[in-house]
Amino acid sequence: MKPGIKAVFKSFSVEFLIYSVLVVSYFLLVLHFLGPWLNHLFQQERKTYAAMAVLLIIAQGILLEQLTRLLVRVIGINKQH
């Protein structure tokens, strides 16, 4: 391992911890609120379900990318590179 990798992984572990807490709470909320509604759409309104499936995964992709970028900036992994 190159020198400095320990510091990077230390920062990454901190990011990972914060991220884990945020993500676990997020997906519990998502599953709690969206689960029954999405299941209803899947059973009754397949076209709306298909549109919601694509929109939700794209929105989550952008949201989580912004979150990880913010965490990286705050914790400073890039500075340590």
Add this chain to the structure above:
Amino acid sequence: MDFPISHAHINPVYLILTGFFVGVMGGFFGVGGSFLAGPALFGFGVPMNFVVGTDLAHIVGKSVVAARKHHSLGNVDFKLGLLMVLGTIPGVELGAQIIERLKRVGNVDVPVGIAFMVILLSVSGFMAWETWKTSARRIRKTQGKKRSENNAFAKVHRRIQKLPLPPYIKLPQSNIGQISLWVIVGVAFIGGLCSGFLGGGAGYIRMPAMIYLLGIPTHVAVGTDLFEIIISAGYGTVSHALKGNVDILIALVMHTGAAIGAQLGTVLTQYISPVRLRMAFIPLPLIGCVIILCGLLKGGPVK
């Protein structure tokens, strides 16, 4: 935890870890990792038709972010990408229709499982060959022997670019003076078919085909492939969702792990030799292969 849409009972931690691992691979290699996510979902007890549709949905979230990054670096050839759509969408639809037909017959797991295993063995074999080739090239370099590394493939894509099949297209961003439109559509169709039939972005087929058969520079191929994945996986998600093959809740949970995994993958590229990591990944598709084989021998998804 119960996922009511696919009637699967899965511990969400397993899904997040799978997503994380796939994300690390994506960050490091720039691949979608469907060759691991698919067998893992099958291993968790998800029926094969849901494996295909859900994996497609999961890939969309990842590729949107990655394609945005590559677009900002100027790595996306939009002209090529849009022309490929002509082949991708019919390919994805054909793949989804085959799944639908197999579902009606009541036999999705065996044909999809066997096709998946063939792809996994090919991916593993290709990675082993590529790693061996890279190592041999390094040894030659240290011994002072020089040899053009792309001779065989350069011949192949030069011949393909000269195929007399009009209409011809110019792709200045990809450094291609002239190429038949049918070749581009054909490559895209096969990629789309794999995507619609097996799930994921089918980058394992499209990427080598773009680089070695069409002669597109690697960085443009990576960016344009991601743009193509958004279209193929996005269309595939809608098509499979309409046919009742997508459990979006599973995709959303799995994707949360992928976002952080991609960050680690990117960091790893700066500290670990790609050859070493690639060697470590060679057995992984084989593990996926074993999971599918166990499931098929038991007569259904592994519980």
